[in-house]
Amino acid sequence: MAREPLPPLRDFPWHLDIPTRWGDHDAYGHVNNAVHYSVFETTIMRWLEIEHGLDTASGSVRCFTVENGCCYHAPLKHPATMRCGLRIDRLGTSSVRYALAIFIDESCVATGFVVDVFVSAADERPVSVPEEFRQAMGPLMR
Amino acid sequence: MAREPLPPLRDFPWHLDIPTRWGDHDAYGHVNNAVHYSVFETTIMRWLEIEHGLDTASGSVRCFTVENGCCYHAPLKHPATMRCGLRIDRLGTSSVRYALAIFIDESCVATGFVVDVFVSAADERPVSVPEEFRQAMGPLMR
Amino acid sequence: MAREPLPPLRDFPWHLDIPTRWGDHDAYGHVNNAVHYSVFETTIMRWLEIEHGLDTASGSVRCFTVENGCCYHAPLKHPATMRCGLRIDRLGTSSVRYALAIFIDESCVATGFVVDVFVSAADERPVSVPEEFRQAMGPLMR
Amino acid sequence: MAREPLPPLRDFPWHLDIPTRWGDHDAYGHVNNAVHYSVFETTIMRWLEIEHGLDTASGSVRCFTVENGCCYHAPLKHPATMRCGLRIDRLGTSSVRYALAIFIDESCVATGFVVDVFVSAADERPVSVPEEFRQAMGPLMR
Numbered sequence: 001m002a003r004e005p006l007p008p009l010r011d012f013p014w015h016l017d018i019p020t021r022w023g024d025h026d027a028y029g030h031v032n033n034a035v036h037y038s039v040f041e042t043t044i045m046r047w048l049e050i051e052h053g054l055d056t057a058s059g060s061v062r063c064f065t066v067e068n069g070c071c072y073h074a075p076l077k078h079p080a081t082m083r084c085g086l087r088i089d090r091l092g093t094s095s096v097r098y099a100l101a102i103f104i105d106e107s108c109v110a111t112g113f114v115v116d117v118f119v120s121a122a123d124e125r126p127v128s129v130p131e132e133f134r135q136a137m138g139p140l141m142r
Numbered sequence: 143m144a145r146e147p148l149p150p151l152r153d154f155p156w157h158l159d160i161p162t163r164w165g166d167h168d169a170y171g172h173v174n175n176a177v178h179y180s181v182f183e184t185t186i187m188r189w190l191e192i193e194h195g196l197d198t199a200s201g202s203v204r205c206f207t208v209e210n211g212c213c214y215h216a217p218l219k220h221p222a223t224m225r226c227g228l229r230i231d232r233l234g235t236s237s238v239r240y241a242l243a244i245f246i247d248e249s250c251v252a253t254g255f256v257v258d259v260f261v262s263a264a265d266e267r268p269v270s271v272p273e274e275f276r277q278a279m280g281p282l283m284r
Numbered sequence: 285m286a287r288e289p290l291p292p293l294r295d296f297p298w299h300l301d302i303p304t305r306w307g308d309h310d311a312y313g314h315v316n317n318a319v320h321y322s323v324f325e326t327t328i329m330r331w332l333e334i335e336h337g338l339d340t341a342s343g344s345v346r347c348f349t350v351e352n353g354c355c356y357h358a359p360l361k362h363p364a365t366m367r368c369g370l371r372i373d374r375l376g377t378s379s380v381r382y383a384l385a386i387f388i389d390e391s392c393v394a395t396g397f398v399v400d401v402f403v404s405a406a407d408e409r410p411v412s413v414p415e416e417f418r419q420a421m422g423p424l425m426r
Numbered sequence: 427m428a429r430e431p432l433p434p435l436r437d438f439p440w441h442l443d444i445p446t447r448w449g450d451h452d453a454y455g456h457v458n459n460a461v462h463y464s465v466f467e468t469t470i471m472r473w474l475e476i477e478h479g480l481d482t483a484s485g486s487v488r489c490f491t492v493e494n495g496c497c498y499h500a501p502l503k504h505p506a507t508m509r510c511g512l513r514i515d516r517l518g519t520s521s522v523r524y525a526l527a528i529f530i531d532e533s534c535v536a537t538g539f540v541v542d543v544f545v546s547a548a549d550e551r552p553v554s555v556p557e558e559f560r561q562a563m564g565p566l567m568r
Contacts, residue, residue, distance in 0.1 A: 018303060022325045023174035025167045029219050033467065033491050037460040041306045043538075045453070049363055063460050069495030078169045078335055089207035160445065164467045169329075175349050176321040183310075183448045193506055207317050211353030220476055284343065307458035309451045316449035361545045413471045 006108040007101055007120050013087025013140050014051070015103075016043045020078040021037035031076040036110050037068060040100045044114060052136040058126050061130055063116040066095070088140040094126040096137065098119040108126060147241055148215060148250040154227025154284050157245075162220040164236070173218040178252050179210060182242045185226040186256060194278040203272055205258040208237070212254035222246055222251045230282040234269040236260050238279065290357060290392040293384055296369025297424050298335070299387075300327045305361040313423045315360035320394050321352060328398060329366040336420040345414055347400040350379070354396035364388050371425040378402050378410040378420065432499060432534040433527055438511025439566050441468045443527075446504040462536050464525045465495060470540060475535035478562040480496040487556055488544040492521070493513070496538035506530050514566040520544050521551040543549065 003092040018125065026032035029103055048063070050055045076082070083103040084088075086099050095117045102110040120127045151157065166168050168174035176208040190196045190205075198205055218224070225245040232239040235260045262269045271279075293299065302323050309406045310316035332338045332347070340347055360366070361393040374381040379401045386394040415422075435441065446464050451456035474480045474489075482489055502508070509529040516523040519544045530535040546553045555563075 018305070019326070019330075020331050021302075021322050022168075023168045023176050023322045025169050025174075026165045027167050027169075027171070027471075028488060028490075029167075029169070029171060031501070032167075033494065034165050034460040034463040037463060038302070038305050038458070040306045041459060045306050046303075046363055062454060064454075065498055066500070067495070067497045068459065069493070071493045072491055075490070079330055094431075160447075161472075162467070163444075163464050164471050165464045168325075170346060170348075171471055174322070179318040179321060180316070180447050180449045184445070187311070187448050188445075202314060206312075206359070207356055209355045210317065211351070213351045214349055217348070218358065222471055240406040249291070271379065305450045307450075307460050309453050309455075309458075311451050311455070313451075313453070313455060316451075318449050321545045 007111065009083070009085055009103050009106065012087045012101060014047055015083050015085045016046055018042060018082045018084060020076070020080050020082060022078060024078055029077070031078060033070070033072065036072070036102060036112065039082055039084050040068065040112055041065070041101060041102060041115050043086050044098055044116070047086055048133070048136070050125050054133055054136065060121050060126060061118050062121050062124070064119050065114055066117050068113060068117040070110055072110050074107070074109040086140060087142060088137050089113070089142055091129065091134065091137055091141065093112055094128055096129065114124065146181065147148055151225070151245050154229045154243060156189055157225050157227045160184060160224045160226060162218070162222050162224060166219060166220055170242065171219070173220060175212070175214065178212050178214070178244060178254065181224055181226050181244060181258055182254055183207070183209065183240060186240055186258070189228055190275070190278070196275055196278060202263050203260050204266070205270060206261050207256055208250050208259050209257040210255060212252055214252050216249070216251040218246065218251055228282065229284060230279050231255070231284055233271065233279055234278070234282065236270055238271065241276055256270050293369055293387050293390065296371045296385060298331055299367050299369045300330055302326060302359070302366045302368060304364050305375070306362060309392070313361070315362060317354070317356065319358070320354050320386060320396065323386060324352065324364055324398055325349070326394055327370050327384060328382055331370055332417070332420070338417060338420065342406065344405050345402050346405050346408070346409060348369055348403050348408070350401050351399040352397060354394055355417050356394050358393040360388065360393055370396055370424065371426060372421055373397070373426055375413065375418070375421055375425065378412055380413065393403060396407070433537065436513055436534065437510070438513045438527060440473055441509050441511045442472055444468060444510060446502070446506050446507045446508060448504060452503055455503070457504060457559070459496070459498065462496050462498070462528060462538065465508050465510050465528060466494065466538055466540055466565050467491070469512050469526060470524055470542070473512055474559070474562070476490050480559060480562065485545050487544050487553060488547050488550070490550070492538055492543050493541040494539060496536055498536050500535040502530065502535055511567065513568060514563050515539070515562055515568055516566065517555065517560065520554055522555065
């Protein structure tokens with residue numbers, strides 16, 4: 001696992017700092033693996049919503065995650081600030097593949113990806129990525 | 143704290159078993175205090191929805207929690223089955239006060255309460271507890 | 285409920301900003317009630333650990349929550365920054381009672397309290413609040 | 427995505443039922459994607475601990491997740507009982523790859539995998555999968 005060299009933070013054009021919470025631990029005393037996905041998702045949605053004012057909840061489209069994955073390179077303990085880097089690796093007709101990584105200080109502790117499909121809010125069927133999202137995504141492309 | 147004798151399970155007319163999850167721990171290696179509230183809430187809503195077929199999500203009323211509290215009598219560790227007892231201590235015009243307790247085997251590890259107010263789904267203002275809820279609640283009264 | 289006037293942020297000598305997470309919602313589309321307790325706890329522990337360097341995990345004492353409670357004054361939706369104010373209302377021999385409130389911008393959406401008892405890490409029995417904690421707590425007293 | 431036919435429950439030799447919790451939702455009104463990983467992990471650990479009495483927390487070895495992933499085939503809403511199927515697809519010298527799927531009634535809503543590496547509790551370096559784990563795992567192999 002994780003044989004490739006870990007990416008530096010500068011490989012990710014945007015990042016968000018998310019503090020760990022006291023209850024994030026699992027029975028091994030590490031931040032639970034599932035928390036990483038919450039961090040990925042929160043980072044993506046804040047980038048869309050806060051940075052670009054794109055309405056992902058009540059607008060005409062929604063972004064449904066169809067696949068995600070994560071490699072864990074080092075355990076994480078509370079308290080820490082998780083700096084989550086975000087990049088886009090592929091932008092298709094109706095889907096987008098984000099690459100993400102979590103850093104503690106300069107050290108990469110996890111790498112992952114999320115594939116979102118744009119669907120119509122009305123019938124939840126795939127639609128083309130709207131032009132305003134496409135433009136916002138440009139600077140995040142590899 | 144907790145100077146009163148702890149209640150036996152038979153003080154609660156209904157109960158639900160909820161298994162702990164691996165990620166429920168906090169940085170002390172105990173099931174996190176916030177999980178207890180999730181257990182309380184899940185118990186109340188399943189009783190309303192599953193036992194009585196009352197529609198609390200898309201129906202004309204919603205149950206908003208306005209206050210809750212919990213006393214912790216013993217730490218809890220994963221894996222365990224949390225048996226959550228439910229009773230109603232007060233049924234007012236538009237509000238209901240539930241008493242709850244969590245048991246591990248026969249031992250009471252936490253006691254708490256939740257006050258829910260019924261509101262209209264349309265404008266989120268308080269309404270009278272609907273008659274079908276009121277009838278369902280009868281057998282849960284102290 | 286909540287008939288008393290809601291406290292202003294200046295009633296709390298210290299505060300911490302915690303962003304909501306995408307998965308914090310409940311089936312009503314609000315930030316789940318249990319999240320408020322996670323925010324309270326995270327605020328207390330960060331104040332002890334980060335502000336004062338007090339070791340609450342591997343040191344000789346631990347802070348066990350024996351009781352907590354919360355009143356909810358307005359629903360909360362993601363994305364938002366929860367500003368959590370912290371004050372101490374009572375400092376006893378072995379226990380401390382924190383008062384907390386969550387603000388969105390200037391508006392108070394929840395008020396609550398947490399009672400922690402100091403216990404020995406060795407046998408988990410109550411001990412006097414150590415002098416270094418007591419000194420740190422002074423400026424937080426009402 | 428998900429072009430392969432979805433697996434039936436009988437492809438998984440063991441399963442665990444886990445109820446959704448009221449707070450499991452995300453801002454789209456679905457069970458949050460991160461919850462699926464909590465379900466995967468809880469299923470694996472209960473199978474090891476409860477079914478086989480294997481000590482994964484205080485014993486001489488620990489199972490660290492190094493990689494996991496999930497494909498989402500249908501959204502999930504509370505209240506529901508998530509039936510999580512478990513199988514082993516590969517058992518190496520020090521690692522094991524679990525295949526998992528979540529079913530609602532007979533319908534598969536998510537498929538995923540978890541790769542765990544066995545490490546020494548003393549120094550957290552990889553060790554061979556202990557013989558008692560290896561024997562327990564036999565009947566779960568594809």
